[in-house]
Amino acid sequence: MRASLSHRYLIPEPSSIRQVDGVTAHAAPEARKPLQAWSLPKEAVGGIALPSQWPEQVTREWAWEGATGKGVRVCILDSGVDAGHPLVGELESAVTVSLDDDEKIVVTEDTEGDLAGHGTACAGIVRALAPECSIASVRVLGKGFTGSGSILLAGLRYAVQEGFDVINMSLSTTKKPFAAALHDLADSAYFQRSVLVASAHNMPVESYPWRFSSVISVGSHEEEDPFTFFYNPSPPVEFFGRGVRVRAAWVGGKSVTASGNSFATPHLAGICALILSKHPDLTPFQVKSVLYLTASNVGGEG
C-alpha cells in the first residue's frame, strides 16, 4: 500500500517514514488522485473540462447542502485526540511521530491520547460540522518535543504521505530553518489533493506554514455561527472563521469555551470536509475557490 505513494507524486524524502507496530497505512482512494498531467495533447482537451455538475453560480446549497463529511478523511495534527469523547467519537487512527538516530521518521501507535486538550477541541469542532467524516490523530506534542520544529515537520510529512483529504493544522512554527521544508510539504499536499488548513498566528510574528499560498490560512472572527466565514482580500490570512468563545470538546470527556485562531481553523476544515464529501473530485485550488465563492462576504449566506 505504502509503495504506491512513491510513484504517485514527488514528496520530499518519501522513503523516510518507518511504520511501527499497530499502525496501519491508509492510502487514499486512487480514484481521487488522478495521475499528474505535464502537457495537454489536443485530443485530451475535452477530458480536462470541469465536472458537468459545476454550476454557473456556486452556492452553499450546491457546495455542501446535504453533505455529512462521509468518505472524507480528516487529520488532526496536534496534541493528540481523546478518542471516544462524546463530541469526537471513534478515530480512524492515532499515531505519534518521533525521529530515530538516522533522522528517519518513526510512526508509532499513540496510546497516550491528548496531552493538552487542544487536539480534542479541534477534532470536536470538525466532527460538529462534518458528523460522518473520518478523523485521524497525529500527535506532535510530547516529552522532548518542545523546541523541536522537526517533530512538527515529521508529523506533517507523515500526514501528507498518508494522503488525508483534509489536514487540520491549528499550530505553526516560528523556526525559519523549517520554512523551506514546510513549504515543499505544503505544495506536495496541494498537488496531491490534500487540503491543508492552517491557523494564522494570533500574534504579529512570522510563522509557518499558514503563510504559504498553497494552504488555506485561517484567522478568527467574533460571530457565533459556525458556518459564517469571511474571505480576506488583504492576505496573507485568507479566511476568517469562528474563533471566539467556541464551545469545544476537551480531555476527560469534558467541554470548555475556547478562543483563538486554533479554533477557527477546524471550522474551515470541517466545511472543507463537507465540500469534499459532496464533490470528491475537487482539487485544493477548487476547494479554496468554492470557499471564496461561498464566503459570507462574497456569495454565501450566513
Place this chain on the structure above:
Amino acid sequence: MTNESDLRAAVAVGVIGSGDAYRELLGAIVEVARSIFGAKASSILLYDEDTDELVFEAVVGEGEGELLGMRFPAGHGIAGWVLATHTPLIIEDVREDPRFATDVAEGTGYVPSGLMAAPLLNEERALGVLEVLDRPEQSVFSLAEMDLLGLFANQAAIAVDLLLRARRAERLLDGREDELAGVADLASKIAALEDDRREAGLRLLRELTATLGG
C-alpha cells in the same frame, strides 16, 4: 590589567545583581497583566531546555507563595502546548475539568476556571509562557484582548531574554571563581557605595593596583 580582564570587570559591574532587577521586571509585568485583565493571577514560566521543564519564574495573585520556582514537564498541558506550538490559547469555563491546568492545580490546589496563555517569543525560540488566570466571569472575551495579551507577551519576552543573558553572564563569571569573580564582585560593591565611601573605595583600589605593580 589586560583588555580582556578590563572587559570582564566592566561586564561584571553590569551583570552582578542585574538578574534580580530583571526578575523584578518580570514581576512588574505579571502584576500589570493581572491588573489590566482584572484577573485573579498571572505568571511567567520559563523553559529549561536541559530538563525539558517549565519553571514558574514570576507569579502574582493566587498561588503566589507556592508556585515560584516550581517545575513541571514541558511536554504536556496547556502551557506545554503553547510553548511547543508558539501559539496563544484562551480557555474559559473549565472548572468542571480536574485535568485542566494541572501545572497550577498540582502546585496549589487552586483550579482556575479560565486561562489565557501566550508564548514568549524571541526570534525563532519560545523562551517560556505568560499565563493570565481567571478573568472576571462577567467579561466577554474579545479579539482585542487577544492582541493585548500578545503585546504583554512580547514585552515579557524581552525581559526574559535580558534575564537569561544576565544569568549566562553570571554563570560565565562564576566559572572563574578564584580570579575574576572576586574582581567583579568588588567592582559591583564599589559601584553601589555612596559618594564618600565610593571615593575611599576607589582610593583603596588604586593603592592595591599600585602595590600589585600596575
